[in-house]
Amino acid sequence: xxxxxxxxxxxxxxxxxxxxxxxxxxxxxxxxxxxxxxxxxxxxxxxxxxxxxxxxxxxxxxxxxxxxxxxxxxxxxxx
Numbered sequence: 001x002x003x004x005x006x007x008x009x010x011x012x013x014x015x016x017x018x019x020x021x022x023x024x025x026x027x028x029x030x031x032x033x034x035x036x037x038x039x040x041x042x043x044x045x046x047x048x049x050x051x052x053x054x055x056x057x058x059x060x061x062x063x064x065x066x067x068x069x070x071x072x073x074x075x076x077x078x079x
Contacts, residue, residue, distance in 0.1 A: 007015075019027040059066035071077055 015024055015027065
């Protein structure tokens with residue numbers, strides 16, 4: 001789809017130096033894709049705030065013990 005956007009001349013010059021005139025669209029599309037994915041991740045992070053009980057986690061007191069327990073509880077684990 002074609003889209004008309006306006007950019008400062010200096011910004012376009014930097015873009016051209018970085019990727020070249022013929023690769024502007026691909027670079028902009030990839031940059032927008034990444035930015036939207038970052039925004040989605042932040043939405044997920046913000047939505048999860050406060051979801052964990054304030055009582056803490058099973059591993060808070062002794063993380064090493066928690067890991068050992070988890071490893072022993074996995075029947076697929078060898079060794």
